[in-house]
Amino acid sequence: MVHLRWSVYDHVSPGSLRNESTRASEHSLSIDSPDFERQIGGAVSERSLDIRAPSQTGLRELEMTMANDALPDAPDPRGVTAVDGTAKARIERAALVLFSQNGVDAVSTREIAGAAQVAEGSIYRHFKSKEVLAEALFEAIHSRLFDLVETALEDADGFEDAVTRVVEVYCEAADEDPALFEYHLIHMFRFGRTDREGRPDPVRLIAEAVARGIEAGDCPPGDPELKTAAALGVVLQPAAHRMAGRLHGLMTVRKAELARAALAALKAA
Template sequence: MPDSTLPNKRRRSAKPRIERAALKLFVHDGFDAATTREIANEAGVSEGALYRHYKGKDELALSLFMTIHNRLGVMLRDALASEGTIEQRIYRAVEAYCQLADEDWLLFSFHLVSLNRYLPNDTRRDDDPVSILEKIVAAMMEAGDVPKSDPAVVVSMCLGVVMQTGLSKIYNRISGPMSDHVDILSKGVLAVLMQK
């Protein structure tokens, strides 16, 4: 007698393969160049299997992007809201960012190269990473922990320190894990915050 759970197991195992195949194609070929047929072929599933999990390429890409984007917001908030000196909190935030990058470089790469596609739809949400950082930096300024300035500009500059390093890694200008660079990245972010 056939195992009645087999189709469900196949469906569940197809989704991670579809997501990995999509990430690979999105990062290496570009979102616009990748088709649902190519994603399915790369995943070793039928195109119909992809549509059982996602309405199409757009929904798949947005889901992948938001998964890491939302996680990043929580990690940064937790690192910066914890006890310690400004230096310790910045170090923990940069360390969390780098560890997330190293945990799944392909997904992280997709996040970095897709920011301009998805962030315009995600601005000024209370729980988006940039809004979280702006609130924390504004509170640091209000408390006198860092010099007063425009929190949005300062956060943009701080993010530039780590994000540009990530982009350089995508373009093979930097080798090794991002975590190898936590010390220097933390010092760069701190220099921006302290406006030195």
């Protein structure tokens, strides 16, 4: 079963942000069709499309979220660390969905194998244990964020531009693979607190940049770690609200507003 949910908004300009005051109508539809599931490329925990079309009142934006209430017959072929379409990729994506839905401890390797349509022994050919698999998924997005933040800071022209670019990085990562980004967010306390020498840490990069901004006079004095936590919270809390269904649509649509809020948090903390 595939559930479609979408809202229609009226806007004056393409730069406008969606909010409750501009919501024109809400719609939903359920489709019980394996053929349709195959046509949309298998199940994902959430997929969002931003479709824009002109209307008499300005810009009308249609947001559609497709969510399966269970893993479909055809496993999702997208990998996290593995090449798309391989057995390892199917294992990673099936584990990602199941871990996010039920928690790592509540999911068995047999369930992962069933969802990925592989023999249970195939999991152990790629990962030593379920915990190793779960941590590999976390480290994949953690390392990816490190690389993206590092590039954003290197390319930035000044402190405010650096903040804007880092916010964009997190918003783009959240939209590019919502399931993986949400998994990282959910399991930060399980895996993120592990102290491992040489481990890429995007938060450390940001805190160091904030410290340099304070030293240069571009940011008010204060604890760089506290300021970093406040600024990141501006982005991560809306992402958490989207997970809970309190916000809808793409994070990148809100990136300018979130960047301004992050700058305000850095100045206030």
